Amino acid sequence: MAKQKQDDGQAPKLTINDIARMAGVSKKTVSRVINRSPLLNRETRDKVEAIIQETGYVPNPQARALALGRNFLIGLIYDNPNVQMILSMQKGILEALHGTEFELVIRPVDRGSNLVMDDIRGFVTRQRLFGVVILPPMSENDALARMLDEEGCRYVRMGSAVLDDAEHMVASNDREAVADAVRHLIAQGHRRIGLIAGPHGFRSAQERREGFELALTEAGISLPRSLIADGQYTFESGISASESLLDLSPRPTAIFASNDEMAAGVLYAARLRGIAVPEELSIIGFDDTPVTTRVWPPLTTVRWPIVAMGRAAALKLIGTAIGEGAEVNEPSMFSSTLIRRASVAPPPAS
Amino acid sequence: MAKQKQDDGQAPKLTINDIARMAGVSKKTVSRVINRSPLLNRETRDKVEAIIQETGYVPNPQARALALGRNFLIGLIYDNPNVQMILSMQKGILEALHGTEFELVIRPVDRGSNLVMDDIRGFVTRQRLFGVVILPPMSENDALARMLDEEGCRYVRMGSAVLDDAEHMVASNDREAVADAVRHLIAQGHRRIGLIAGPHGFRSAQERREGFELALTEAGISLPRSLIADGQYTFESGISASESLLDLSPRPTAIFASNDEMAAGVLYAARLRGIAVPEELSIIGFDDTPVTTRVWPPLTTVRWPIVAMGRAAALKLIGTAIGEGAEVNEPSMFSSTLIRRASVAPPPAS
DNA sequence: TTATTTCATGACACCGGTGTCCAAAATGGA
DNA sequence: TCCATTTTGGACACCGGTGTCATGAAATAA
Numbered sequence: 001m002a003k004q005k006q007d008d009g010q011a012p013k014l015t016i017n018d019i020a021r022m023a024g025v026s027k028k029t030v031s032r033v034i035n036r037s038p039l040l041n042r043e044t045r046d047k048v049e050a051i052i053q054e055t056g057y058v059p060n061p062q063a064r065a066l067a068l069g070r071n072f073l074i075g076l077i078y079d080n081p082n083v084q085m086i087l088s089m090q091k092g093i094l095e096a097l098h099g100t101e102f103e104l105v106i107r108p109v110d111r112g113s114n115l116v117m118d119d120i121r122g123f124v125t126r127q128r129l130f131g132v133v134i135l136p137p138m139s140e141n142d143a144l145a146r147m148l149d150e151e152g153c154r155y156v157r158m159g160s161a162v163l164d165d166a167e168h169m170v171a172s173n174d175r176e177a178v179a180d181a182v183r184h185l186i187a188q189g190h191r192r193i194g195l196i197a198g199p200h201g202f203r204s205a206q207e208r209r210e211g212f213e214l215a216l217t218e219a220g221i222s223l224p225r226s227l228i229a230d231g232q233y234t235f236e237s238g239i240s241a242s243e244s245l246l247d248l249s250p251r252p253t254a255i256f257a258s259n260d261e262m263a264a265g266v267l268y269a270a271r272l273r274g275i276a277v278p279e280e281l282s283i284i285g286f287d288d289t290p291v292t293t294r295v296w297p298p299l300t301t302v303r304w305p306i307v308a309m310g311r312a313a314a315l316k317l318i319g320t321a322i323g324e325g326a327e328v329n330e331p332s333m334f335s336s337t338l339i340r341r342a343s344v345a346p347p348p349a350s
Numbered sequence: 351m352a353k354q355k356q357d358d359g360q361a362p363k364l365t366i367n368d369i370a371r372m373a374g375v376s377k378k379t380v381s382r383v384i385n386r387s388p389l390l391n392r393e394t395r396d397k398v399e400a401i402i403q404e405t406g407y408v409p410n411p412q413a414r415a416l417a418l419g420r421n422f423l424i425g426l427i428y429d430n431p432n433v434q435m436i437l438s439m440q441k442g443i444l445e446a447l448h449g450t451e452f453e454l455v456i457r458p459v460d461r462g463s464n465l466v467m468d469d470i471r472g473f474v475t476r477q478r479l480f481g482v483v484i485l486p487p488m489s490e491n492d493a494l495a496r497m498l499d500e501e502g503c504r505y506v507r508m509g510s511a512v513l514d515d516a517e518h519m520v521a522s523n524d525r526e527a528v529a530d531a532v533r534h535l536i537a538q539g540h541r542r543i544g545l546i547a548g549p550h551g552f553r554s555a556q557e558r559r560e561g562f563e564l565a566l567t568e569a570g571i572s573l574p575r576s577l578i579a580d581g582q583y584t585f586e587s588g589i590s591a592s593e594s595l596l597d598l599s600p601r602p603t604a605i606f607a608s609n610d611e612m613a614a615g616v617l618y619a620a621r622l623r624g625i626a627v628p629e630e631l632s633i634i635g636f637d638d639t640p641v642t643t644r645v646w647p648p649l650t651t652v653r654w655p656i657v658a659m660g661r662a663a664a665l666k667l668i669g670t671a672i673g674e675g676a677e678v679n680e681p682s683m684f685s686s687t688l689i690r691r692a693s694v695a696p697p698p699a700s
Numbered sequence: 701t702t703a704t705t706t707c708a709t710g711a712c713a714c715c716g717g718t719g720t721c722c723a724a725a726a727t728g729g730a
Numbered sequence: 731t732c733c734a735t736t737t738t739g740g741a742c743a744c745c746g747g748t749g750t751c752a753t754g755a756a757a758t759a760a
Binding site (some may be wrong): 013058060061062063065071073084086087090091094102103104105106107110122125126127128185235264268271290291293294295306 | 477641
């Protein structure tokens with residue numbers, strides 16, 4: 001029955017009882033101090049807080065989790081292949097969580113598997129997660145949102161447009177961003193502009209396509225079906241999709257690819273055919289990933305504030321928990337910027 | 351005092367007591383079944399296990415964490431700027447953790463801050479982590495390893511070479527891998543080969559440099575100091591470091607860059623000067639990141655099995671916990687492969 | 701001054717598991 | 731048949747917090 005004091009570590013592991021004893025109050029009173037209960041005498045609070053400061057006591061998260069029936073863990077759920085995006089999101093979320101008691105737990109899921117729902121349900125209920133951030137395209141799954149509602153798990157959905165569930169969304173305005181990019185091409189004099197679309201079923205792909213069509217319609221430019229090619233958001237699909245466009249006669253003088261990977265694929269395909277970029281072909285991508293500056297010429301692209309959005313999502317989740325008076329009111333709609341590099345030029349004189 | 355049955359979710363949340371009642375045994379007996387205690391009657395075990403199967407009962411991790419004083423969380427600690435590596439490691443670890451009761455918690459730390467140690471200590475002790483995986487260069491910090499030992503926290507260090515602490519290492523053999531790459535250049539006829547080294551203080555940088563020098567020494571090629579330039583593992587540093595090499599006369603006919611980002615920088619700098627790759631200059635990088643195939647020409651590089659190493663690290667950590675008889679014996683040293691692409695050719699006839 | 705209300709605090713049970721220790725049952729030897 | 735020894739299972743305390751309710755003190759009203 002000897003207290004295990006120096007058994008392995010030298011950290012004596014203070015508990016709430018130790019603090020209570022030192023302060024000469026009950027453990028419940030210490031608990032009140034920790035949880036900022038309003039019905040506390042000022043003196044008592046100060047005394048206990050001083051001791052907590054002094055000793056560096058930190059409540060045991062496991063015990064809290066058990067008593068509260070809720071953990072201080074935020075889950076990050078994704079089924080997305082885009083590593084850059086995942087890591088930037090992760091970065092933003094972690095920035096917001098830094099200094100709080102929250103930790104980030106990663107959960108990649110297997111899109112397509114029909115066990116996904118049960119998998120996620122088990123994840124959030126077993127771990128009693130405080131909340132989750134869902135990355136696209138999984139975030140577009142309304143059934144998932146309903147399930148989380150049922151389970152009483154908070155969530156924020158990242159997206160390329162505000163869906164019905166606006167309350168839980170942090171979104172970028174992809175449509176308008178793409179329209180701006182295409183307007184830029186039109187302003188340079190381009191009229192035959194090709195589109196490499198993203199995969200069917202991705203909301204972002206749809207939004208970007210709509211933005212593309214919007215800009216052309218505004219300018220009164222017709223869009224033959226042949227100028228649209230389907231891609232899968234991968235480099236390889238960018239190469240193969242652009243081949244059908246580059247074989248056209250007359251060839252498009254510019255191509256908007258729905259993400260940077262595919263834009264890099266266009267550049268690659270153009271080089272294989274000896275087509276000069278940007279002299280004979282202008283290219284614009286989307287995401288502003290590092291690859292845009294590694295290739296030659298550096299690619300004009302659209303930058304969306306992923307890190308800031310990740311931060312906003314996390315704050316939105318934990319805001320109610322740490323909101324000390326000021327209601328955390330993060331913007332839910334973020335806008336993107338056209339980054340002009342060297343892959344756009346006026347079309348060649350025909 | 352009414353049981354909250356259908357208050358928010360429809361999950362009745364089975365507890366060990368429910369199972370015990372249903373099986374007609376005490377909760378402790380159920381606990382024994384869960385923990386595979388050997389001193390149990392076969393019939394009792396089967397009966398309880400059947401009920402667990404039937405009801406889908408899963409023990410509450412928070413309660414277990416509290417009672418055991420240890421969580422089923424694995425921490426991933428990194429201070430590394432290389433997003434590709436972080437994500438690949440994460441992927442490997444998650445693969446190994448999939449289907450187990452373990453979850454992955456992410457912890458980026460701020461290298462250079464002198465609070466790092468306390469930060470990590472707080473992280474592992476508060477959360478009572480089962481163990482952590484440490485990515486380079488943080489993994490080279492011996493003081494950190496000692497601290498984790500003190501705190502009784504398991505750990506695995508990822509590295510580019512086996513350090514003193516071999517028991518806790520999962521490593522790749524960078525030195526030999528680089529030597530192979532440089533031997534390849536020599537075999538093609540190169541004699542004036544430049545090196546862009548990684549940052550001082552990174553073990554990987556040192557190992558790669560040693561591999562470079564090893565191959566030259568073997569071939570009896572002398573290495574003037576002017577053929578070595580310092581980089582920071584970034585694209586930009588690759589550009590500036592290569593400038594000093596490309597200004598030399600005679601110019602090196604090949605450059606080994608200590609990672610792909612810097613190799614991409616060399617390519618960029620070469621293009622700015624109108625130097626043809628690979629005709630006038632061969633380039634080899636290290637890491638086999640996606641950028642190597644996005645640029646033109648695709649870069650020859652060294653691939654190290656990051657995902658497999660992450661998997662091995664995780665298995666090494668949890669192996670003792672899930673080891674059912676068979677002692678998990680993952681290899682601790684991984685070897686790399688030279689990936690030949692189009693950035694290497696024989697040197698120009700001088 | 702006394703009755704009533706408000707406020708601050710504490711005692712105690714509880715969250716859902718696990719460790720310790722002891723009792724009952726089963727087994728074996730004399 | 732009885733006692734000693736080994737299994738097998740349960741009662742109970744405990745991990746470190748939080749919720750509920752009771753209690754005593756102080757403040758207000760009568």
